[in-house]
Amino acid sequence: MTSASLAEWSNLAVYSSMLVLIAALISFAVSFAARGQRVMSPERVPVGAGAPVSAQSPDNPPQSAVPGRRAGNVAMALTWLATGMLLLGLVLRGLWAGRVPWGNMYEFSLAWTLGILAVFLVVSMRRDIRWLGLPVVFLALLSLGLAVTVLYTEAAQLVPALKSWWLVIHVASAIICGGAFTVAAAISSLYLWRDRAERRGKVTGIVATLPDATRLDTLAYRILAFAFPLWTFAVISGAIWAENAWGRYWGWDPKETWAFITWVIYAGYLHARSTAGWRGRRAAYISLLGFVSFLINYFGVNIFVNSLHSYAGL
Amino acid sequence: MTATTDLPTSPPAAPPPLGGVGFARWCWRQLTSMRVALILLFLLAIAAIPGSVLPQRGTDPIRVNEWIEGNPTWGPLLDRLGFFDVYAAPWFAAVYLLLFVSVIGCVVPRTAHHWRALRAAPPAAPKRLDRMPEHRRWESSEPAEVVLDRAYDDLRSRRWRVSRGDGWVSGEKGYWRETGNLLFHASLIALLIAVGYGALFGWRGNVIVREGNGFADTLTQYDAWGGGRLADPAALPPFAFVLDDFRVDFERGEAQRGAPRLFEAELTLWPTPDAPAEPALVRVNEPLAIDGAKVFLVGHGYAPQLRLTDALGRVVHDEGVVFLPQDGNLTSTGVLKAPDATPSIGIEGLFLPTAAVDDVRGPHSTFPEADDPAVFLSAWAGDLGLDSGIPQSIYRLDTEGMTQLGIEALRPGETWALPGGNGTVEFVGLTRWASFQIAHDPGKEPALIASVIALAGLMMSLFIQRRRVWVRASDAGSPTTVVEVAGLARSDEADLAPVVQEVVDGIRAGSAGPGPHEGSGKP
Numbered sequence: 001m002t003s004a005s006l007a008e009w010s011n012l013a014v015y016s017s018m019l020v021l022i023a024a025l026i027s028f029a030v031s032f033a034a035r036g037q038r039v040m041s042p043e044r045v046p047v048g049a050g051a052p053v054s055a056q057s058p059d060n061p062p063q064s065a066v067p068g069r070r071a072g073n074v075a076m077a078l079t080w081l082a083t084g085m086l087l088l089g090l091v092l093r094g095l096w097a098g099r100v101p102w103g104n105m106y107e108f109s110l111a112w113t114l115g116i117l118a119v120f121l122v123v124s125m126r127r128d129i130r131w132l133g134l135p136v137v138f139l140a141l142l143s144l145g146l147a148v149t150v151l152y153t154e155a156a157q158l159v160p161a162l163k164s165w166w167l168v169i170h171v172a173s174a175i176i177c178g179g180a181f182t183v184a185a186a187i188s189s190l191y192l193w194r195d196r197a198e199r200r201g202k203v204t205g206i207v208a209t210l211p212d213a214t215r216l217d218t219l220a221y222r223i224l225a226f227a228f229p230l231w232t233f234a235v236i237s238g239a240i241w242a243e244n245a246w247g248r249y250w251g252w253d254p255k256e257t258w259a260f261i262t263w264v265i266y267a268g269y270l271h272a273r274s275t276a277g278w279r280g281r282r283a284a285y286i287s288l289l290g291f292v293s294f295l296i297n298y299f300g301v302n303i304f305v306n307s308l309h310s311y312a313g314l
Numbered sequence: 315m316t317a318t319t320d321l322p323t324s325p326p327a328a329p330p331p332l333g334g335v336g337f338a339r340w341c342w343r344q345l346t347s348m349r350v351a352l353i354l355l356f357l358l359a360i361a362a363i364p365g366s367v368l369p370q371r372g373t374d375p376i377r378v379n380e381w382i383e384g385n386p387t388w389g390p391l392l393d394r395l396g397f398f399d400v401y402a403a404p405w406f407a408a409v410y411l412l413l414f415v416s417v418i419g420c421v422v423p424r425t426a427h428h429w430r431a432l433r434a435a436p437p438a439a440p441k442r443l444d445r446m447p448e449h450r451r452w453e454s455s456e457p458a459e460v461v462l463d464r465a466y467d468d469l470r471s472r473r474w475r476v477s478r479g480d481g482w483v484s485g486e487k488g489y490w491r492e493t494g495n496l497l498f499h500a501s502l503i504a505l506l507i508a509v510g511y512g513a514l515f516g517w518r519g520n521v522i523v524r525e526g527n528g529f530a531d532t533l534t535q536y537d538a539w540g541g542g543r544l545a546d547p548a549a550l551p552p553f554a555f556v557l558d559d560f561r562v563d564f565e566r567g568e569a570q571r572g573a574p575r576l577f578e579a580e581l582t583l584w585p586t587p588d589a590p591a592e593p594a595l596v597r598v599n600e601p602l603a604i605d606g607a608k609v610f611l612v613g614h615g616y617a618p619q620l621r622l623t624d625a626l627g628r629v630v631h632d633e634g635v636v637f638l639p640q641d642g643n644l645t646s647t648g649v650l651k652a653p654d655a656t657p658s659i660g661i662e663g664l665f666l667p668t669a670a671v672d673d674v675r676g677p678h679s680t681f682p683e684a685d686d687p688a689v690f691l692s693a694w695a696g697d698l699g700l701d702s703g704i705p706q707s708i709y710r711l712d713t714e715g716m717t718q719l720g721i722e723a724l725r726p727g728e729t730w731a732l733p734g735g736n737g738t739v740e741f742v743g744l745t746r747w748a749s750f751q752i753a754h755d756p757g758k759e760p761a762l763i764a765s766v767i768a769l770a771g772l773m774m775s776l777f778i779q780r781r782r783v784w785v786r787a788s789d790a791g792s793p794t795t796v797v798e799v800a801g802l803a804r805s806d807e808a809d810l811a812p813v814v815q816e817v818v819d820g821i822r823a824g825s826a827g828p829g830p831h832e833g834s835g836k837p
Contacts, residue, residue, distance in 0.1 A: 164599045221806060225776045232772060236765045245599045247518070247610040247751040249758055250509075251373065252401045254366035264359040268352055270776075273806065275348040293359075301366070 006096040007154075013089030014110065014148060020082035021141050027075035028133040034068030035209045072130040079137060083117040086144075090114060102171050105302055109147035111171075112298070113140045115179025123183070123223065131210050135186040166241035173234040174259075178294060180227035181266075184220045185291035188284040191216035195281060217280060220287060221273060228266050235259050258297035265290040345412070346419035354413040361409050365400035368392070372399065414506055421499045428492045436475055439482035439784035439800075446784075446800035448814040452822075453794040458787035461797055461821065465785040468820035474783065483785040485817075491805060494774025501768035508764055512757020517541030517550075524617045524634050524747040528556035531607070531752065551605035551754075555581040555594065560746045562614055564682050572643055572682050579611050579748045596750070606754055613749040615639045615646055618665050618689050619742040624655035625735055631655075634745045637665045638709055644682040649711045657695045657736060660711045664690040669723075677723070689741055693719040693732050780804035783817055797821070 090110050094101035102111045120136045123129055195213040197203045210216065238259070243249040250256060269286040272278035332340060344350055369377035378398045382389030396403030443449055454461055458481065465483045469476045474485035519539035523529050531554065533539060533547045541547065563576035583594040585604055596602045602609040617634030624630050630652045637648030650661040666679040669688035677690050696716035699706065706712060722730040724741040731738050782802045789795040799821070801814040 218806070229769060229773050229776065232765075232769050236762075236769065239765075240762070243758060244601065245610075247601070247608065247612065247753045248755070249761065252365055252370065253373070257362050257366040261359045261362050264355050264362075268355040268359075271348060271352050271355065275352060278349070278352065 006092055010089050010092035010096060011148075013085050013092060014144070017082045017085035017089060018141065018144050018148070020078050020085060021137055021144070024075045024078035024082060025134065025137045025141065027071050027078060028130070028137060031068035031071035031075060031130065032134060032206055032209060034071060072133070075133055075137075076124065076130065079117065079133065080121060082140075083114065083121060086110065086114050086117065100168050100171075102167070102175065104153055105151045106147050106153050108171070108175065108298070109143050109151055111175045112178045112182075113143045113147070115175045115177075116140050116143070116182045117179070119176070119179040119183045119223065123219075127219070129219075132183070132186060132190070135190065136183060139182055139186065164241060164245070166237060166244070170234055170237040170241055173230050173237065177227045177231045177234060178298060180223050180230070181291050181294045184223045184227065185288055187216055187220040187223070188287040191220060191284050192281065195284075213280075217284070220284070224266060224269060224287065228263075228270060231259075231263055231266065235263060255297065255301045258293065258301055262290055262293040262297050265293050342419065345416050348420075351413070351416050351420070354409060354416060357409050358413060361406050362400070364397050368397055368400075370398060370400065372401075410506075414503060417499050418503060421496055421503075424492075425496050428489075428496060431492075432489055435477035436484040436486035436782060438477075438479055439484050439786055443784060443786055443798045443800035446802050448801040448810045450799045450814060450818050452797055452818075454787075454797050454822075455794055458789040458795045458797075461787040461795055462785065465787075465817075465821050468823075469783070469785075469817065472816075472820070481786060481788050485783045485785075486781070487783075488778050488780035488805070490774050491778040491780045492775075494771040494778065497771030498768050498775055499771075501764045501771060505761055505764040505768065508757040508760035510757070512542075512755040512761065514542040514544045516753070516755040516757065517545040517547070518751065518753040518755075520612070520749060520751050522613075522636055522747050522749045523557045524636065525557055525560055525745045528554060529750070530554035536752075545754075551607050552587055553583065553585050553604045553607075554587070555583045555609075557748060558582055560614060560748045562746070574682070577611055577614065579750075606756070607752055608754075610751045610753070611748060612751045613639075615644060615747055615749075616665055616667060616684065616687075617745045617747045618648075618663070618687070619745060620650055620661070620663075620689075621740040621742050622650065622652050622655065622659065622661070622737060623740075624652070624657075624659065624737040626656050628655075630659075632742070634747070635663070636709075636747050637663065641679075642682065643668070643679040645679040647709070649709055651698055651700070651708070651711070653698050653700050655737065658698050659732075659737065660694045660696075660698050660713070660716060661739065662692045662694070662711050662713075666690070684744055687744055688723055688725050690721070690723045691730065691739060692721045693736075693739065695719055695732075695734075695736055779807045781807070781810070781813060783814065785817070785821065 090101045090107070093107060093110070097103070101107050116136060117140055120129070120132065190210055191213055194203075194207055194210045194216060197207040198213055211219075235256075238256070239249040242251070242253075242256070265286060269283055269290060272283040272286055369381055371378050382393055382398075392398065396405065400406055440446075444451070462478070462481070462483050466476055466478055469483065469485040474487045475489075476483060476485045478484075517540065519536040521529055521535065521537050529535055531550050531552060533550065539547070557579060559580040561576065561578040561580070562574060565571055565573045565575055577598050579596045581594045581596060581602070582591050583602070583604075584591055594602055596609055596611045598611055601611070615637060616639075617636045619634045620631065621629060622631040631650060635648050635650050637646035639646045644667050646665045648663050648665065650659075650663065652659045652661075664677060666677060666688050667683060668679050668681040668685040669677065670680045671677045677688075694711065694713050694716040699712050699715065719736060720733045722739075724730055724739070726741055726743055729738050729740040781804060784798075784800050786798045787795050799814060799818050801810050801817070803810045
């Protein structure tokens, strides 16, 4: 395969993945709308595929008759397909460039989207999280759209400072964390919405299709409990690489500083969950704050600030 | 008999005043509380932000000065408040020092508490096991003691710490969670100490070396050198090297044209004054390690060789002049000062590796490789100002008090006769220079070890679950034995049921009877 056609195939795979994601988005929306319509009055037990089975009530219909379930199945299948195509696009890009496919902002964004979808799909294998599909796929489409329009650049070789196998380790762990932070932020937003509805006593419509607030909170916590050590590792491996390339392991470079700020905020999140009065809503706000800090770390520094890390390739 | 109670007729008295010691104790309790730790964490995050937005003296002192000059009201004020050197500022230090005091004040008592817990037996089983989040109950035909014995052995075999009492067995697991937590926080303190140690004893220096020239590691040969308060400039490792060849390759394709692809410095190295010479290679990402110091390749540029002959016919300068790059295509500027010429000559130069001139931008370089080198010179004669006592940059020419002789562009091999019979300048040829950073940080290995241990402790504190499980069996007053198993999660755990089920299965293995009745005791 010539290199030109590798590039074409890579772009084709990425565009196709976007189309499939749009279809998945529509299916998730249909599934939501169908389930939301059933719930006309305030419910004590959330209806839908996400609820625990042990809550038995006489008017809880058998699972197969829950409307929107088929649309939800279709949506999950489409999401798997889209993730596979995105992975293919990323691999082809790497083959075209002859190196690991994360050397500039376009490739970082592709990899980050893959991270978001991968975290979502891995969690979906253990739990039913169809309710999370809509925001996650929306965010994935947003970042892919940004990648192919604004951030696109031809694949080129790496500058010498990046030619190190630390690139694989440090950036890969940061990207997986990015995916996890994004998914956790989506869950925290849904938690805040659901928690507000529960406290007002009016759990109707779409909010009723979500699992109850405690479960949302626990799921967000577990994802962040996985991501935080990995982020710590990303920062440490970045420091080891910096020592090799720039002569010092920590220089308060803007990217390093914002990675540190993100770390501190998520450390605050973990502390908040063990502090009376800070669990629940406040912890969710901290999780969102951490995500904002991550976005600044990822986009803001690469684009707006002149730092040693400016490998944007823009 | 009736008992009378006195109703209070006046409001309860206010608590006695705290006093000095009491107030100090209150402050300490507040400082080491989780809530204040949270506040300090956020303060730390906020305090770090200005350092990423404003230019900092440590990395870019020139931009700092430009910023201050460009903002006459805010600039000096922010400078006084330490915003241009945030991470060394006292207020930033105050935040993280307070945070570490809080950590220490929390970790030490918790370590003592955990030490006692490690030595203690698991607590006795509560009377009402059905209040626990996970609860199982069944009836068995075996005597209670047999059931409890089997429970004891089974839990032991699953590595629970067990204790036994009258009619109950109690187990606890997951002590490593707290150990990991304490290890993590203690390692952070060790990390801070390692960073501080490195800052105190470490040093760092920069030097520009032209091809063909060399460098010996002593203080006077550095272009810039800085170290911590206890760093000893007399104790620098005594190595020396000569830069034989510097190779650099630039991208010539369409994508990212002009971006560097390869940097390599070939050195001849003498590790100590008595040792024989050996070849060495330094690349980006591959520093040279000698005797505790590391030599990093950080920059490069061109040094056009200019031969200056003065009005009396003496050759006053005949070597490469270091020109500093100004952009990605290595358009470089440099200055040649010849105070010993008659008259004293100063020449400002603009060097272009691949020269192009256009109406808008004037002379500029279009590619960083020396495909078509040219140097544009502006010559001045007069007092260079070197005797004024004020230090000057060797890369800037102060033309006050000098007269301009003329401007000329030279290609390699060309000579320019300076107007007024003041001498000649010849552009002889082109050499390269490489800049090296040599650094010694004795705290970096301890910092690495501390952070790795911190990471391990963090994972233990998040992934290991702390649990308690109790088994009660009683056969008093009934023909069958009533067995109850209950579990309690002492950490954030959603799924305790499989754990309790496992214990139940372990006990019931080898005995028959009706299945357990399961439920959750919580109302």
